[in-house]
Amino acid sequence: MDNIGEILVSALIVIGATFALVGSYGLVRLPEMMTRLHAPTKATTLGVGGALLASMCHFIFFEGTLSIHELLISFFLFLTAPITAHFMTKAYLHIRPDIGEHLPKPEGGDWSTYETPNGDIRPRT
């Protein structure tokens, strides 16, 4: 029983660490800001997830208790990761107005980075 637990916990840690490593490597390898953003928002979710699952398994197998902290951490991560990514792209669109020229335009208007809800053009920095 202990053996199964040990194998499971180590496998989860190794899988998680591999994904975290690949995510960080993606930051180095991918060519520009927007593609780089894909690496940490995706590959690291499973990296952290693996570590959290390993922690839960450790408590179940070796301490005999159920630890639910980890579920909360992944819940908060799922809530906050998209918002961080959203802020980063908004900042990117603000400092690179030349990108804004080449974006596909929504029907009858512009993106909220460049236009206010009542149709005024936001100053481009």
Place this chain on the structure above:
Amino acid sequence: MMSPHPPKDERSLVQRWVPHPLLTVTLTLIWLLLANGLSIGGLLVGVVLGLSIPRITASFWPDRPHIQNYGKAFAYVLLVIYDIIVANIQVAMIILFRPLKSLNTCWVCVPLDLTNPEAITVFAGTITMTPGTVSCDLSADGRALLVHCLDAADPEAAVSDMKTRYEARLKEIFP
């Protein structure tokens, strides 16, 4: 937004103190989970937080989100978790093995059928967490999302995939 003389509050005492019963219960539960154990003291602090936080933030929630179908919401969460795992593997494969020149990165405009702000937030969050897409901006009139695709050979198919896979389900969850 607020008029200088707000109209007299017609809501009952309970409605005023507990504007979001579900939020109150959720916050109390989260506090108990954080404390990792059940004790009278922990429960008291949890209830105080559960009552005060919704009251302080009530002005940010002009309408409360009405989830119509909790079964479908749960199924949606499972679908998204599955997609996140698939997304992680796909993006990892792209990072490790794809020649960078063969990547078809593009911006796409996703027209929205959803009007509920909470539903749009969930939709945008889902897009960011799932395969090769990051939601970047909302149109000024709130009727379209700007999405960046890491690798989409066919942008139109990517848009209709997002709409049928997630938006159609969200429309059933949020009326």
